[in-house]
Amino acid sequence: MAKLALVKWPDPRLKEVSKPVKEITAETRSFIDDMVETMYAENGIGLSAVQVGRMERIVTMDLGSGSERYDTEEVGDLIVMINPEIKEFSEEEMTFKEGCLSFPGQFSDVVRPEKVTVEFLDYNGKKQILHANDLLSICIQHEIDHLNGIVFVDHISKLKRERLLKKLKKADL
Numbered sequence: 001m002a003k004l005a006l007v008k009w010p011d012p013r014l015k016e017v018s019k020p021v022k023e024i025t026a027e028t029r030s031f032i033d034d035m036v037e038t039m040y041a042e043n044g045i046g047l048s049a050v051q052v053g054r055m056e057r058i059v060t061m062d063l064g065s066g067s068e069r070y071d072t073e074e075v076g077d078l079i080v081m082i083n084p085e086i087k088e089f090s091e092e093e094m095t096f097k098e099g100c101l102s103f104p105g106q107f108s109d110v111v112r113p114e115k116v117t118v119e120f121l122d123y124n125g126k127k128q129i130l131h132a133n134d135l136l137s138i139c140i141q142h143e144i145d146h147l148n149g150i151v152f153v154d155h156i157s158k159l160k161r162e163r164l165l166k167k168l169k170k171a172d173l
């Protein structure tokens with residue numbers, strides 16, 4: 001396994017749409033292992049393939065792997081999703097202060113549907129359906145957004161976005 005380099009804003013790949021995985025090979029699984037290692041090493045609760053420079057529809061998540069910021073009682077379990085598709089969104093919404101490994105140190109309140117139903121292929125290529133709520137639902141939506149070239153700051157007001165990106169630029173100098 002190897003830790004991969006993160007793709008960070010303003011890398012243009014973050015705005016691109018990722019392609020479906022056609023076949024899950026040993027090489028795909030080896031890449032996913034590297035994604036998982038990278039996610040844990042960076043204390044992220046989720047990671048999408050584009051964030052390590054591969055434009056394929058793969059995400060990894062583990063709510064227990066996050067930094068202390070995520071004060072969650074949920075047991076940390078690794079979830080791997082290949083070609084995930086959200087089939088249902090709830091009408092109820094929730095607000096969560098989101099962050100992203102591609103926007104280090106930056107956080108902003110984002111409003112999203114509170115529950116989702118998602119279909120995907122797991123690590124072994126088996127079709128799965130998951131009903132998620134709360135932080136897991138938010139994380140799923142955030143990561144699948146990445147596969148569609150959408151980042152969390154696309155969900156906030158222009159004013160807040162500009163302020164956040166300015167702070168990020170400053171921190172990067």
Ligand code: NI
Nearest residue numbers: 099100101102
């Ligand atoms: Ni992100």
